[in-house]
Amino acid sequence: MKIAVSCRQDMAREKKRFSSEIQIKNRRARYEYEFLDHFNAGLVLTGTEIKAIREGKANLQDGYCYFKGKELWVKQVHIAHYQEATRFNHDPTRERKLLLNKKELAKLMKASQEKGAAIIPIRLFINKRGLAKLEIVLAKGKKHFDKRTDLKEKDLKREIEQHR
Secondary structure, eight states: OHHHHHHHHHHHHHHHHSOSOOEEEOTHHHHHEEEEEEEEEEEOOOHHHHHHHHTTOEEOTTOEEEEETTEEEEESOEEOOOTTOOTTOOOTTOOEEEEOOHHHHHHHHHHHTSTTEEEEEEEEEEOTTSOEEEEEEEEEEOOHHHHHHHHHHHHHHHHHHHHO
């Protein structure tokens, strides 16, 4: 009897550890870039990577996307090692291929060749079907005065909300 109870407790602990509502965001991107267009892309991952993402152990801060031939790849996205893995664990900062349809890839390739344009990952999430998706944006870098203007607007909104 005691064995069955402890197994149930272990299963309950596992359910809490692997959350289905994962939303890993790159908050700094909104401050650094002006967003022009949004895309949702699939990721080519290994088994230990998806388990680490489900634990919420990923970082998008330094990530960026680039074209290698006609394929879109994401670089510098850090997905931590999965603790329970054997010696076959993944490389945390390896380049990962993004999955988009041909029209989206052509649009991104054309737009990314403009001066100042970049493709930035802003959100990593698990969709309803349980697949890891990466929300990427076509963006242009903000100038210093644009950042100051955004901060002023944010402060004004905060003050208005406080006085209500």
